[in-house]
Amino acid sequence: MEIIRSKKFTASRAWGAKDIANMNGITTRLHWTDKPYKWHINDGEEVFVVLDGVVKMLYKDNGLEQFTLLNTGDIFYASVGTEHVAHPRGEARILVIEAEGSV
Template sequence: MSNETAARGRDPIALSDALASFDALWSPRIVTRVNDYDVRVAKVEGEYLWHVHENTDEFFLVVEGEVDIALRDEAGERTVTLPRGSVFTVPRGTEHKPIARGRASILLFEPTGTLTVGDRHEEIPDYVDATTGHALV
C-alpha cells in the first residue's frame, strides 16, 4: 500500500504497523492526510527542543508510553503529563518542548508542510530531524 493510496482513504492503516516500519526517533512519518493536515506518527525518547508554531496549534495523541510537554507562555512555565491514550493541543504561539523519559510513540495532527521545529531558527541538534514529515514506507 502506498502512502498516496492510504491518504485517499482506500485502505485502513494500522498504527502499530506504521510505527513498526521505522526506528528513527523524533522523525515523524506521514500516515495520511485530512484536508490540508498531515496525520503523523513518531517514536520519541529523551528531550526534544523548545520551539513554537506561531500560526498553528499542534495536536498530540500518545499512542504508547508517556510524554511530558513543557510549556512557556505569558502565564509562565508549566508541564503537562500525557499518559498513553491522552490527547493535548498546544495552542499556536506557545513555546513547548516534548519530553519522553522512556520510549514512547505519538500521533501528531498539523497543517501539511509544518516544520517539526516550528519557527526555531537556532542551531538544531543532530538527534532532531527538522522535517515536514517523511513518507510512510
Template sequence: MRFLDATDFTAERPWGALDLLRLDDATVRLHWTDAPYVWHTNDGPEAFVVLDGAVDMAYRTADGGERTERLTPGRICIVDVGDEHVARPAPTARILVIERAASV
C-alpha cells in the same frame, strides 16, 4: 483500507515519523521517540495524542514560567499558534500528531 499497530512502529531516529495520511491541508503522522524535541513555537495549531508510553509536555506560561503536564495514552494536548513547548518522552513514546502540512 489499512490497519496498523502503533506499538510496532519504531523510527530510525528520535522523532522519526510514519506519514499516515493528508487531510486537505493537514497531515497525520505517527512519531516514535526516545529523546526530547527542542523548545519551539509552531506556526500553526497541532493536536498531540500519546498512543504508547508517556510524554512530559513542558510549556511556557504567560508570566514566563514553565509548567509540565504528563501525557499518557489517550491524553490529548492541543497546541495553539504561539505556544512555546517541548515534548520529552518518558522514556519512549509513540505519538499521533495532526498539524498543518509543512508546519514548522
C-alpha cells in the same frame, strides 16, 4: 486503506515518523521517539496524542515555563503561538496532527 499497529511502530531515529494522511493541508503522522524534541512554536495549531508511553510536555503560559505529564490516551492541544517541547520518558509513540510543513 491501511491498518497501522501503532504499538509496533519504531523508527531509525528519534522523532522518526510515518506519514498517515494529508487532508486539505493538515497532516497526521505517527512518531516514535526516545529523546526530547526541541522548544518550538508551530505555524498553526497542533494536536498531540500519546498512543504509547509517557511524555513530559513542557510549555510556556504567559512566559512562565510549566509542564504536565501525558500518559497513554492523553491529548495536548497547542493553540497558535504555544511554545512547547516534548520529553518522553523512555520510548513513546505519538500521533501528531498539524498544518502541513509545520515545525
